[in-house]
Amino acid sequence: MREYLKFYIGGQWVDPVADRTFEVINPATEAAAGKVALGSAADVDAAVAAAQEAFPSWSQTSVADRLDLFGAIGAEYQKRTGDLAAALTEEMGAPSALAGGFQVDLVLGHLQKATEVLQNYRFEDQQGATLIVKEPIGVCGLITPWNWPMALISVKVFPALATGCTMILKPSERSPFTGQIFTEVLDAAGVPAGVFNLVQGDGPSVGVPLASHPGVDMISFTGSTRAGIDIARNAAPTVKRVAQELGGKGPNIILDDEDFATNVGQGVADMMGNSGQTCSAPSRMLVPTARMEEAVSAARAATEGVTVGDPTGEVAIGPVVAGSQWDRIQALIQKGIDEGATVVAGGPGRPDGLEKGFYVKPTVFAGVTNDMTIARQEIFGPVLTIIGYDSIDEAIDIANDTEYGLSGFVAGRDLDQARAIARRLRAGSIAINGGFDFASPFGGYKKSGNGREWGEAGFDEYLEVKGIQGYAPDAAQA
Structure with missing residues (x-):
C-alpha cells in the first residue's frame, strides 16, 4: 500500500x-x-x-x-x-x-x-x-x-x-x-x-x-x-x-491497395493499445465499401489476437482505469447494438475468466454510420467502429464530420495520395502509415x-x- x-x-x-x-x-x-x-x-x-x-x-x-x-x-x-x-x-x-x-x-x-x-x-x-x-x-x-x-x-x-x-x-x-x-x-x-x-x-x-x-x-x-x-x-x-x-475521435482512412488487410490489422492494434484509453486513438476506421467484408474479417482476426488480463503478466491490454469508466464503455457498447451496428468481435461484459477487475472485451463494430452515437462520442475504451466509404472525397467528408479534431490517420502505399488526404483532414496531428515524431506539434x-x-x-x-x-x-x- x-x-x-x-x-x-x-x-x-x-x-x-x-x-x-x-x-x-x-x-x-x-x-x-x-x-x-x-x-x-x-x-x-x-x-x-x-x-x-x-x-x-x-x-x-x-x-x-x-x-x-x-x-x-x-x-x-x-x-x-x-x-x-x-x-x-x-x-x-x-x-x-x-x-x-x-x-x-x-x-x-x-x-x-x-x-x-x-x-x-x-x-x-x-x-x-x-x-x-x-x-x-x-x-x-x-x-x-x-x-x-x-x-x-x-x-x-x-x-x-x-x-x-x-x-x-x-x-x-x-x-x-x-x-x-x-x-x-x-x-x-x-x-x-x-x-x-x-x-x-x-x-x-x-x-x-x-x-x-x-x-x-x-x-x-x-x-x-x-x-x-x-x-x-x-x-x-x-x-x-x-x-x-x-478529446478526440480519430478517423483512420485505409486506402484500397494490396496492403489493405495488413493496414486494417495494424489499425486494430493501434486502437486497442493502452486499453483504448488514448485521446488520439484511431477509433473510426474508414474502409472502401467494396472491401467491407474483407475489412471485417481482418479486423476480427486482429482483435481475437489481442490478449486481455492481469497487467503484471504478458498481455496486450489490461483493465480500464475505473469502475465508472467500465460502466460508461459498457453503456456505449450497448448503445451501438441498440442503434443497429453489428458486433463482429467482443461485445458487452467482461472477457471470459475475468470476473474481477475493470476488464473490457476488445470490441469491433461494423455496419456503422457516422451519425451513430459510437461514431460521435469518445468511448475511451478498446472499441473500434468500421465505416464504409465509396470515394476518397466521401472518406474525407466522413473523417471531418465530427466535433473533434485531434488526430487523423491515413494508411496506404500511394504516398502522394496519402499526403493529399492528410492535408484535407481537419485535425492537428496526422499520421501517415504510422508516422511518429517528437518534434511534431500535438494538439x-x-x-x-x-x-x-x-x-x-x-x-x-x-x-x-x-x-x-x-x-x-x-x-x-x-
Whole structure:
C-alpha cells in the first residue's frame, strides 16, 4: 500500500492544510493500491506563492543552466524507471511491457527533444528596428490526466522549465503515484525551490482554485472536453492563457491497395493499445465499401489476437482505469447494438475468466454510420467502429464530420495520395502509415482544444512576445 500524504511546495515536502485523502484503486484487482492526500484552495495558495517567489530568479537563468538541469533530471529519471513502471501498473492498469516500455520511455524522448529545442531556440530576434523578445509567461498551472500520466506531465513540465516559467502540477487523483515519484526525481535533480510545486487533488478542490487563481498566468490542461470547458470558464475572469489538449475521435482512412488487410490489422492494434484509453486513438476506421467484408474479417482476426488480463503478466491490454469508466464503455457498447451496428468481435461484459477487475472485451463494430452515437462520442475504451466509404472525397467528408479534431490517420502505399488526404483532414496531428515524431506539434482543432505541445511548438505556449522598438542597427542610426 502506497501512501503519499505530503505535497511539494517551495522545495519542501509539506503537510496539506486539511486532512483529506483519496483511496486509489488498482483497476486489475479492485482493491486499494494506496492513498493520496487531497489538496484545497489553501494548498494552491501556498504553491502559487512559492512559484511567484521563485519566478524572478528562475526566469533570468541562462540556457546553459537550464540545460544542466535537464541533464540532471535525465540521470535521476533513469534511476526510477522501474519504480515508475510499477506505479503505472498499479494506478491505471498498464501492462508491464507497456508501462516499463513506451509509457516510461516517452518521457526520455520528450526530454531529449526539449533539450535539442532549448539548445537552438531563438528567444530574441532582430526584425528591422524592432527586437522581438520571447519571455516566460510566469506561473503556470499544469493539470494532467490518468491515461498517459508520465508522458503528459513531461510535455508540460519540460517546456515550462526550459522557457523559464515556474509551475504547480496537479496530476489526476486516479494516477497520483507517478506524479509523486516524478516530483522526487525533480527534487533529486536539484530543481530550485519554488520552481516546481506539486499539489495532489481532484478537480473541484484543486483544479478550480488553480484555474481561477489570479496569481497563475497560464493553465495547461489535458483531459476531457467537458472538463476543459469548465477550466476555461474558471480561467476567464483572470484573462490568463489557457492551453488545452482535449478529446478526440480519430478517423483512420485505409486506402484500397494490396496492403489493405495488413493496414486494417495494424489499425486494430493501434486502437486497442493502452486499453483504448488514448485521446488520439484511431477509433473510426474508414474502409472502401467494396472491401467491407474483407475489412471485417481482418479486423476480427486482429482483435481475437489481442490478449486481455492481469497487467503484471504478458498481455496486450489490461483493465480500464475505473469502475465508472467500465460502466460508461459498457453503456456505449450497448448503445451501438441498440442503434443497429453489428458486433463482429467482443461485445458487452467482461472477457471470459475475468470476473474481477475493470476488464473490457476488445470490441469491433461494423455496419456503422457516422451519425451513430459510437461514431460521435469518445468511448475511451478498446472499441473500434468500421465505416464504409465509396470515394476518397466521401472518406474525407466522413473523417471531418465530427466535433473533434485531434488526430487523423491515413494508411496506404500511394504516398502522394496519402499526403493529399492528410492535408484535407481537419485535425492537428496526422499520421501517415504510422508516422511518429517528437518534434511534431500535438494538439487539436475544434472541441479537441487549442494550443500545441511537443517540440518547438510546445515552447511557444509558455512564452509572451514583446516587441522592443528603437533597436535599429547602429549603422542605420548614425
